[in-house]
Amino acid sequence: MSIGFLILFLAIIPALWKRSGLFSILWLLGSGIIAFEYLEVIYSRTVQDFMISFPYPIGTANIGISKLSAFFGTVFAIGLPLGMLYGHFYLKQHPSEGIRSHLFWLGILGLSMHGILWMKHSLLFLMVWELMSISSFFCVIHDRQQSLKAGLNYIITMQIGAAFLMVGFGLMFIHTGSFDFNGLENMPRLPMYLLLIGFAFKAGFVPLASWLPQAHPVAPAHVSGMMSGLMIKAGLYGIILILLTNAFSLWEILVFCLLSIISAFWGVIHAMVSTNIKKVLAYSSIENIGIIGIGLCVGLLGKDAGIPAMATLGFAGAFLHIFFHSMFKALLFYLSGNVLVASHTLEIDKLGGLAKSMPFTAVYFLVGTIAISALPLGNGFISEFTILYGIFHAMGANDLPAMVFGAVLLSVLAFVGALALIAFSKLFAIIFLGEARQEEARNAQECPRGMRIPQLVLGLGILATGGIANLGLRFVKPILRWMALDMTMIRDFQTTLNQVSIVLAIVVLLSALLYLIRRMCVRESISATWGCGYQKPNPRMQYGSYAFVHPLSYFLKPFILFSKKQKQGDMAKGINPINSMEAVDPIFKYIVEPVSKAMSWFFELFSHIHNGKTNSYIAWCLGFLILIIIWVLGVR
């Protein structure tokens, strides 16, 4: 293990020399070793624990890895090097200033993500957590221009989240007298809620997720891929850590359930109406976090109601979704990078017809689309299948909350799945199908082969875990056993998954057969699309992204704000009127913006302190030191 981390640390050296290729190779090498060791922890009984002494105030700290953190570690160890590799090729297409610092912070981000899994001491945990937030902030603001505002929004949100964590851990310290994570067990309610809220900021639960759709569109593709696919899982790691070590009352579970439902629903309807590729993906991350939350709720409800199968499958589904989401979301973000490189725009209404100029990107995107909308053959289906399978165990089990919330969650999962299908078929169709809507897309060319290597790996991984349905469960099973869940029915479930795989194989073979028959027997001739007699269609007359979701937005109006812009034209002077419409996130408009305005007003009051005179700064420091001394003496 230490060799692996040593390599990852060494990777910072080539980063300082701007050698991104060597950097990513070292990451691949190191992560390979680490992943292997994490898997060893998962599959064997060996637990790696070290007690290390640190100077005051930390003291002796427990640093080690449990099966849970090993699971997250494996996910990170698979996802991160692919992101670094993609970043290497992506940065080649976008030569810019500041590659050195970007690579440096990228390395720190990856290391700190692994780091938080090891820390079992709250002060160390908080330090690494902060490091992760800061390094990801610097990664986001790579271009230092448009991204700065969104990046600041991101870092401030993270700091608020971290503040919740600090207070939570502080209260924990007051309660138990120790910073060790053992204190997480059976915590009093208040610090627990604070910690959950703090982690929820990172994980991206609504209403704390407004940073996601702001930060992702401006960040470089590999950074958004790693953040959305992997880093938000760090928040989930914290949440699961607390969920596993505490007992919850039914009401608390139901509130968590409701929050997850709202997250899933909120994320997916905004994914539907957004027109920026990365914004769609960011909102869909919120949705998927909601689905993972639903899985966890099913597990908790099953535990609460005494339905072991429901508990096991709920948790299994949540873990599977964590793993799978890290794959398909990262893949889709990297592909959005391909599209950006090829067409220099992320606005889907300018694109179209890329499937013909970028066939590989289109095929990978299709795989990602199938996976993320939980259609069979993709791996998203397997995790949702597991969760649904768990919920169905609650039906007829004679437990009112399990049945009622089971029915609600069933319909929510199905509804959210259908809406995700709409959102992503829109995304795929508008970007890749039809004809190019504007010049940008017309001149697009397939990306260099290097960019497609990580995508190929992820795409094959998605198809493998989606096709061989047992593969993911085999990975998750030791963790479920470690959580002391009932494993008696898991064998039956594995047979079920095998049968699913067989059916999927039949589907694939049958469609291949039909396709081959068509290929052999049918002669094709090419002719223009039948325009119902209209002879002069132009590409802009194709169905656009908003038109595509319009029938449903009639129903979803209460949840979406549309800002309409009208620019009067003057036909006599040849100026066309321009009408445009943009979906606005109500949370951002009514909560985040007023709060940030109030904050900037408040800090404006202290702006005269910042007067640029060194001697006054020294005076402030001195005053602060004196205050501290007085306080310490007074307390003694």
Next chain:
Amino acid sequence: MFNLIKARIRHGYQAIPNPLKTQIHPSFPGRPSLSGKADLEALNRLCPVSAFEKKGLDLGKCVFCGLCERRYPDWICFNPDFKIAADKRENLIITPEQATMPPIQAIKGFKHSFAMRNVSAGGCNACELELGASNNVNFDIGRYGIEIVASPRHADAVIVTGPISKNMADALHATWQATPQPRYLILCGSCAISGGVFSNSVQLDRSFLSHWQACLYIPGCPAHPLSIVHGIHSLMGAK
């Protein structure tokens, strides 16, 4: 709903039992018969569309106005016979003393199902109406598995009505190109077959027909639904 059912019962069965064998009203001007002693040149001078040729009367040009029959009842008479469709252009010419139309050679593979896309290439809407009428409750062309479809992609045949004006030439060509193989061309009405009363107009562009051979001609101005039903049914080769 009850009103609907009541109306349904009152109206009863409305379709013509067998449109191929039915008797048409005696006043219907259908397949003409020419007597051997007819003076074709005199007839041609009278004819507004010059449908009379050396060999006989060209049904592809005839607009069935009946002018000739009224002037020379001894030479020519229009029988109430709607079976006037032909599979070749020359078969449309009625020679003196000809008693029946030559049989239509059936195409293969469309015995029970045949889909057509109509292109109204500058037509006056009469043939189009009759084509629509052939799909109504009375004539019910659908009973033979014949349907008129919206997209040429779904069609086996393009059925052209109207004289093919310049503005419609491109559209006709596009529709033809959009029809999958094997595809057939059907001309319905004198305008489509020969240009009809517009045959000398400079606004026509009939070059399409010099590239592609039609496989069925349904004369008439406009073509009668029964002629259409009979023509297409015989083309399909169904019993």
Next chain:
Amino acid sequence: MISLLWILLLPLFMPGLISRVKAIMVGRKGQSLLQPYYHFLKLLRKDEVISSSASFITRLAPSIALSATLCAALFVPVGRSSSLLSFQGDFILVLYLLALAKGIMVLAAMDSGSSFEGMGASREISFTAFLEPAFMLIMAGLIFTSGFTSLNSLLDSYIINNHEVWSLVVGAFTIFALFIMLLVESARVPFDDPNTHLELTMIHEVMILDYSGFSLGLIHYTAALKMLIYASLIAQIMIPQNAQWHMGWYLLCVLGLGLVTGIVESMMARFRMNRNLELVLVPLSISVLAIAALIARSLGGW
């Protein structure tokens, strides 16, 4: 094996029956009952015209849609003979396979770049959003009577008990919800008009405006098969307990459904498009009612 034969042969009979019923309702003679078979066979022999803006999706979609729907149909029992495949919870897979077929056809429609087809695709996929939860809830309702098993045994052991009010009510709810789903999914009249491809009725039929020949044949077959899946679900629920002639009852129910669909189609006009989406909510709300009744009953609250 026999049930595979039924699944392969029966689907195209339904549209033929419906159009015959419609023809008789308006006083026509109507086409042969076997017309969809003739039509299908003719299309298989034809060549194709492909749009110049089409990508690999257009070429691939009909075969994927058909095989996904066919595999879904293999889980549905036909008459007495049990379904070919079945395992615990297979109905989730059935639902998602149908969604896969629909999703890929929507992409294929968008592939042509025609605004008409885009409109159809958008409407088609919007309707699904409310049907999937309804299907889930209906299945959850069936589980209350027979436990969490496969679709086959769920339907087999689901019995509408004539002597119990709740059973009748829930059964009627379930059948009605499934019937509306059948009308939506197979693009039937109050939602869509299969006879025309005009702008007014741009849902399912307009999506396939650019398909021809072999692929079109596959698409027609897929649509008919989907209709048969829903019809079979309803039929299996309606077959009375201890029925002697299972297959006979099954055929009777399926044909009866064809008859009812045809009559509905002749009696009703198509709804306005935004009304449609409201009507699509009906199965969802009905299934919510049914499951509420079942939960109440299972807790002894009846």
